[in-house]
Amino acid sequence: MRAVWRHARAEARRVFRDPGALLILVAAVFLYSFFYPIPYLPQVLREVPVAVVDQDRTPLSRQLVRMADAHPLLRVAERPESLSEAEDHVRAGRAGGILVVPPGFERDVRLGRRARVGVFADASYFLVYRQVATGFLETVGTLSAGIDIQRLEARGRTGAAARALRDPVPLIVRPLFNPSEGYASYVVPAVLVLILQQTLLIGIGLLGGTAAEMPPRGASSGSCSEGSLVSADPPGRGRSRSAGMTALCRLLGRALFYLALYAVYSFLVFTVVYRVFGFPERSRALDLCLFSLPFLLACIFLALALSAVFPHRETAMQVLLFTSLPSVFLAGFAWPLEAVPSWLRTLSLLVPSTSGIAGFLRLTEMGAEIRHVRSEWLVLWALAAAYSLLAWLVERRSRPALPPG
Amino acid sequence: MKAVLRRELRRIASRPLEPLLLVVLPAVALAFTSAIFSAGLPRDLPVAVVDEDHSGLSRQLARMIDATPTIRVSERPADAAEAEELILSGRVYAYVLLPAGLERDVARGQAEPVVAYANAQLLVPASLVKRDLLAATSSLSAGIKLRRLRAEGETEASARVRFEPVRADIHALFNPQLNYLSYLFVALFPTLLHIFVLLAAVNSVGSELREGTAREWLAAARGSVPRALAGKLLPSTVAFLAVASAAMVALFEVVGVPVRGSLSLLLLGTLLFILAYQAIGVLLVALFANLRFATSVAAFLASPAFAYTGITFPTMGMPAFARFWGALLPLTHYLRILVDQGMKGAPSAVSARSLLALAAFAVLAPLAAWPRLRQVLRDERFWGRR
Numbered sequence: 203m204r205a206v207w208r209h210a211r212a213e214a215r216r217v218f219r220d221p222g223a224l225l226i227l228v229a230a231v232f233l234y235s236f237f238y239p240i241p242y243l244p245q246v247l248r249e250v251p252v253a254v255v256d257q258d259r260t261p262l263s264r265q266l267v268r269m270a271d272a273h274p275l276l277r278v279a280e281r282p283e284s285l286s287e288a289e290d291h292v293r294a295g296r297a298g299g300i301l302v303v304p305p306g307f308e309r310d311v312r313l314g315r316r317a318r319v320g321v322f323a324d325a326s327y328f329l330v331y332r333q334v335a336t337g338f339l340e341t342v343g344t345l346s347a348g349i350d351i352q353r354l355e356a357r358g359r360t361g362a363a364a365r366a367l368r369d370p371v372p373l374i375v376r377p378l379f380n381p382s383e384g385y386a387s388y389v390v391p392a393v394l395v396l397i398l399q400q401t402l403l404i405g406i407g408l409l410g411g412t413a414a415e416m417p418p419r420g421a422s423s424g425s426c427s428e429g430s431l432v433s434a435d436p437p438g439r440g441r442s443r444s445a446g447m448t449a450l451c452r453l454l455g456r457a458l459f460y461l462a463l464y465a466v467y468s469f470l471v472f473t474v475v476y477r478v479f480g481f482p483e484r485s486r487a488l489d490l491c492l493f494s495l496p497f498l499l500a501c502i503f504l505a506l507a508l509s510a511v512f513p514h515r516e517t518a519m520q521v522l523l524f525t526s527l528p529s530v531f532l533a534g535f536a537w538p539l540e541a542v543p544s545w546l547r548t549l550s551l552l553v554p555s556t557s558g559i560a561g562f563l564r565l566t567e568m569g570a571e572i573r574h575v576r577s578e579w580l581v582l583w584a585l586a587a588a589y590s591l592l593a594w595l596v597e598r599r600s601r602p603a604l605p606p607g
Numbered sequence: 608m609k610a611v612l613r614r615e616l617r618r619i620a621s622r623p624l625e626p627l628l629l630v631v632l633p634a635v636a637l638a639f640t641s642a643i644f645s646a647g648l649p650r651d652l653p654v655a656v657v658d659e660d661h662s663g664l665s666r667q668l669a670r671m672i673d674a675t676p677t678i679r680v681s682e683r684p685a686d687a688a689e690a691e692e693l694i695l696s697g698r699v700y701a702y703v704l705l706p707a708g709l710e711r712d713v714a715r716g717q718a719e720p721v722v723a724y725a726n727a728q729l730l731v732p733a734s735l736v737k738r739d740l741l742a743a744t745s746s747l748s749a750g751i752k753l754r755r756l757r758a759e760g761e762t763e764a765s766a767r768v769r770f771e772p773v774r775a776d777i778h779a780l781f782n783p784q785l786n787y788l789s790y791l792f793v794a795l796f797p798t799l800l801h802i803f804v805l806l807a808a809v810n811s812v813g814s815e816l817r818e819g820t821a822r823e824w825l826a827a828a829r830g831s832v833p834r835a836l837a838g839k840l841l842p843s844t845v846a847f848l849a850v851a852s853a854a855m856v857a858l859f860e861v862v863g864v865p866v867r868g869s870l871s872l873l874l875l876g877t878l879l880f881i882l883a884y885q886a887i888g889v890l891l892v893a894l895f896a897n898l899r900f901a902t903s904v905a906a907f908l909a910s911p912a913f914a915y916t917g918i919t920f921p922t923m924g925m926p927a928f929a930r931f932w933g934a935l936l937p938l939t940h941y942l943r944i945l946v947d948q949g950m951k952g953a954p955s956a957v958s959a960r961s962l963l964a965l966a967a968f969a970v971l972a973p974l975a976a977w978p979r980l981r982q983v984l985r986d987e988r989f990w991g992r993r
Contacts, residue, residue, distance in 0.1 A: 222899050222993070230907070238911045241929035242920050250923070292780060293953040298923075299780075314765065317773045325779035326950040327921050328790055332734065335777055342775040349772040370713050370751040371668070372720040373744040375701075375737045377727030378694065385920050388730045404906075408899075415993065513624075514817075515993050516902040520628060520810060523906050524802045527795065527913065528639045537791075538700075538732040541649035546642050560697060567728045570695040 205448075209455020210462075216409060217459070222515055223412075227405035231467055234397045235475050238390070243479070245384030250333050251279035253288040253297040260308035266319070266345055270301060275337035285320075292324050299323040299334030311349060329385075379482075379568045387481055391567055392535045392559045394471050395497075398464060399555045400526055402501045403508065406460070407518025410509025449598040453506065453590070460502045468494045472566060484569030492572050493561050496582035500554040503589035510596045525553075533559035557581045610827040611838025615811070619842060628807040629846040636799040637854055641861075644792060652732050653681035654740075655690045655702035662710035668721075668747055672703065675739035694724070700732045701725035703740065713751065781867070781950045793864065793945050794918040796854045800847065801884050801938050802909045807843050808888025809905050812836075813898030819991055821984040832981050836973065840885050847881045858949075867952025876944040876962055883937035883968035886976075893976035896989040912938050918946075940964040 217223045254270065256263050271278040280297050282288045291297040302320035310317035319342060323334035350368050359367065380387045472490060476483045512518045531537050532550035539547055550556045561578035564570035572579065619625040656669045673680040682699055684690040690702035703723040712718040723740050725733040756765075782790060815821045828835035855873070858864050866873065887908070891901040913919070915933035922930055922939075933939045940961040947953035947961070983989045 222903070225900075225903050230903075233907065234911065238914055241914045241917075241925045241933070243926055243929075244924050247921060247924040289780070290954075293947070293951050294957050295947075298921075311772060314772075316771065319773065319775050320778065321775045322778045322780050324951075325782035326790070326946045327918070329919070329924075330921055331779060331782075339775055339777065342773055346771055346773040353772070367716055367752065367755065369745075369748050370716065370755070371664075371709075371718060371744050371748045373723060373741060374720045375723045375725055375740055377733065378724050380727040380730070383727050383730060383733075385730070388728065389914075389919070400910075412993075514899075516810070516813075516899045517624065519902050519906050520624065520806045521632070523806065523910060524632060524636050524799050526910055527799060528636070528643065531640075531643050531795075535729055536731065537643065538649040538652055538729070538735075540652055541646045542643055543646060546639075563728060564695060564697060568695055568726070574692070574695040574697070 205451040206455045206458060209452045210459040211455075213456045213459040217405075217463075220409070220412065222408055223405055226401055226408060226519075227463065230405075231397060231401050234401075235394055235471060236478075238393055238397070239386055239479055242386035242389055245386050246382060247329050247333050247385070248274050249277040250275060250298040250330055250337070251296065252276050252299045252301065252334060252337075253280035253282055253291045254278050255282055255285055255288050255300065255302045257305045258303045258307040262308040262311060263303045266303060266341065267301070269345060270338060270341045273337045273341050275333045276341070285322075289322070292322070297324075298327070298330040299338065301338055314353075386479060387567070389536070390479060391476075391481055391563055392530065392533060394475060395559045395562045396526060396529060396533075396555050398467060398471070398498070399501045399529075399553075399558065400522070402460065402464065402498075403505045404518045404522050406502070406505035407509045407512050407522065408515050411512040411515040411517050413509075414513050415515060446594075446598055450594060453594050453597045456506060457499070457502050457590075457593075460505075461498055464498045464502070465494065468498070476566070481567065482569075483566055485565035486571065489565055489572040493565055493575060493579060493582075496579060496586045497554055497558040497561070499586035500558075500582050500589055503586060503593045504554060506593040507589055507596050510599075529553055529555045532556050535559060535563060551581055552585070554582060554585055557585075608828065608834050608838045610829075611824070611835055612841060614824070614827050615839050615842055618811075624810065625807070628803055628810065629843055630850065633800060633803050633847070633850045636803075637796055637850070637857070640792065640795050640799065641857065648677075649732065649735060650676055651679035652677055652736055653699045654678045654736060655682040655684050655693050655699045656680050656705065657684055657687055657690050657702060658705045659686070659707040660705050660709040664710035664713060664747075665705040668705060668744065669703075671743040671747055672740060675743050677735045677739045678743075690724075694726055700729060701736045701740070781952070792858060793949060794913070794916070794942055796858075797851075797880070797941055797945065798913045798916070798938060800851060800854070801880070801912065801941075804843075804847050804881050804884040805888050805905045805909050806902060807847075808840060808885040809892055809901045810898065811839055811843065812889055812892040813901050816892065816896060816983065816990050817898045817993065819987070821990060825984050832977055832984070833973075835984075836889060836980075840889075844878075844881055844885065848878060851877050851881065864949060866949055868948030868958070869955055870948075872955060872958055872962070873944065873948045876941055876948070876958070876965065879962060879965035879969055880937055880941040883941075883965045883972070886969050886972035887937070889980070890972040890976040893980040893983060896983045897992040899993050908936070912936050915939065916942050918942055934964075937965050937968050 217227055252270070254267050256267055267278060270276050280288070280291045282291060285300065285302055288297065288300040288302070292300065300320075300322040302322070304318070304320070307317050307319065321335065321338040321342075323331045323338075325331040347368060354367060377383050472483060509518070512521070532542065532546070532553065533556050557578035561575040561582070564575055565572075619629070654672065656672065658665045658669060669680055672678055682693055684693060684702070687702075687704055690699075690704075693699045694702065701723055703721065705721060706719070709718060709721070721744060723737075725737055727733045815824045824839070825832070825835055828838060855877070859866055888905065891904050892898070895901045895904065915929055915936060916939045917925065917933060922933060925933070944958050944961045947958050
């Protein structure tokens with residue numbers, strides 16, 4: 203036990219004396235946590251500029267245009283003469299959508315014929331499409347309902363009965379957990395979890411590269427911590443212990459240090475960072491701790507196992523940096539997992555963030571309890587167990603390569 | 608230049624990392640991204656229906672919901688509390704509550720709205736599910752209304768007009784099938800590629816410093832920094848251009864994204880995009896004269912870049928700082944060219960500014976790096992730093 207503690211302290215010295223490791227395992231965690239969310243902070247895209255082609259030029263068409271402009275998602279920015287001119291505005295990025303009110307619009311309404319308007323939304327940017335389509339549909343729906351109710355009332359129906367006849371089975375869809383349907387609330391909590399995993403993988407990988415770069419014997423920059431590490435293990439006892447036992451103590455000691463460090467980060471992320479950005483924190487503290495434990499252990503042991511393959515300090519960054527993006531799309535929050543091929547879903551379970559993001563989102567954003575994330579929790583424990591075994595095997599093999607005391 | 612080129616090709620062939628960064632990992636990344644989205648649009652997303660009415664109408668509505676393309680009614684919990692559990696366990700994306708007395712109230716024309724609860728924490732499935740739930744109920748509604756109006760003696764045609772006096776016909780410009788796949792794929796692969804271009808450039812110049820071979824490299828270029836850089840970066844420019852072309856073929860031929868604009872502008876943009884990131888890589892190594900640190904800075908530029916490009920959350924909605932930072936990233940300009948020329952078919956003039964921005968990075972960054980690089984490559988004090 204004391205050997206484990208000594209290894210933990212040696213690992214701490216190694217990290218805190220290495221500017222490269224500090225940059226990733228300390229600075230990057232905070233830098234990314236606050237830098238990444240900035241573009242999403244407005245949460246909802248409002249006032250999308252749109253072009254209106256009013257070919258009717260009647261009081262009713264002007265009323266529709268005013269209603270569109272008043273809609274919170276839209277802003278009438280251009281009033282071109284023709285559809286092709288309006289499309290040019292969209293191509294040039296000056297407008298995100300077009301409303302075309304054809305000639306005869308008001309006359310059709312007056313004569314009880316169905317009047318149609320055309321809505322064109324820029325689908326090359328999905329959020330623009332969604333806001334423009336929603337904005338215009340709601341505007342036209344409101345106008346249409348008003349006309350319908352007026353007509354029904356004209357035939358002697360009272361307000362409530364008129365409304366019921368207009369829409370016999372009305373539906374309201376209530377957004378749960380993220381009531382404003384904010385973009386930051388949707389993306390950022392998941393990315394914060396990913397930041398924990400990626401900094402662990404890359405930071406520990408950097409230290410693995412440091413070890414690999416060290417000359418087999420002799421004093422280089424890294425050897426002071428190695429030296430203290432070895433001196434912390436008195437030669438008498440060290441020799442009597444089997445290589446496997448030493449590797450185990452060393453592995454547990456290193457893991458203990460990272461667990462302590464990242465427990466602090468998790469606490470900061472789920473309290474301070476969440477509060478700064480105004481995300482809900484609905485989980486119970488105990489559940490969050492219970493879930494963080496296997497997640498962090500899985501990440502740490504995976505990182506320790508991987509770290510042995512990196513020949514240089516920068517290799518982990520070079521090889522692992524790109525994995526963030528696929529990890530995001532395999533975590534099921536940005537893209538429904540039902541649409542991902544099943545072999546890939548199974549494979550993605552090997553990455554801790556897949557289960558980690560799913561579980562953390564439900565705990566913190568949705569207020570789920572640990573029993574609701576049981577399967578994710580079990581997967582993470584299985585990963586932690588498997589990767590610790592792998593890391594132990596790796597640690598055992600790499601032990602003799604370390605410089606003698 | 609030939610000597611530098613020959614030397615660089617030998618270096619690439621003799622190390623495992625270079626081929627990994629230039630070809631293998633980009634190919635793996637391309638394969639993974641295509642695999643993730645290979646099934647196309649999500650279908651049959653699980654939704655729960657709580658039927659407390661047990662009437663012909665409630666069963667009909669449940670059937671209609673199940674029949675929509677995006678939704679599958681996977682669970683039938685007895686009450687709202689049970690449905691809530693299903694949402695929290697991640698087993699359904701939404702639940703619909705059909706209250707007792709629904710059929711009776713609808714018949715009397717005094718139904719309270721049916722309420723559906725969608726998990727908005729998962730925005731994409733939530734909005735897909737919402738769309739189909741609205742479609743199902745409004746078609747049920749329309750049917751009832753039509754019957755009722757005809758019972759009152761209206762003709763079918765006038766009844767149809769009556770349930771929607773003004774109708775908006777929605778058209779999706781540039782992506783009529785609203786294909787999420789092409790939209791994301793257009794953006795994701797260049798984002799992955801720019802990580803490799805930047806890291807590879809930092810690595811190929813930075814490793815000369817780390818290994819103390821800078822003088823030898825410069826000697827092969829007969830002392831000229833531009834010649835040394837050109838010979839060194841040319842092989843990776845070619846490799847990345849090949850990978851990017853393969854991705855474009857996949858995008859245009861396999862995924863079926865039409866090229867509505869100019870293909871030559873797209874290719875020119877791709878070349879400038881690669882050159883811009885190589886140039887930034889060179890600048891980073893010159894500034895910091897430390898491969899590990901330059902790689903860390905490159906990582907910081909590259910990994911949050913996607914959020915700043917405006918593909919997911921559009922630039923027009925961002926805070927001023929994010930718009931500014933996004934404009935400093937060549938990726939933003941390149942993705943704009945891809946969307947403008949690939950999907951929108953924008954006039955060339957629209958893309959000219961983006962192309963100019965990329966060219967500026969490709970030209971200005973090496974110029975800025977030049978004096979410092981010349982010093983760093985010659986001075987042994989800058990070598991071997993880790």
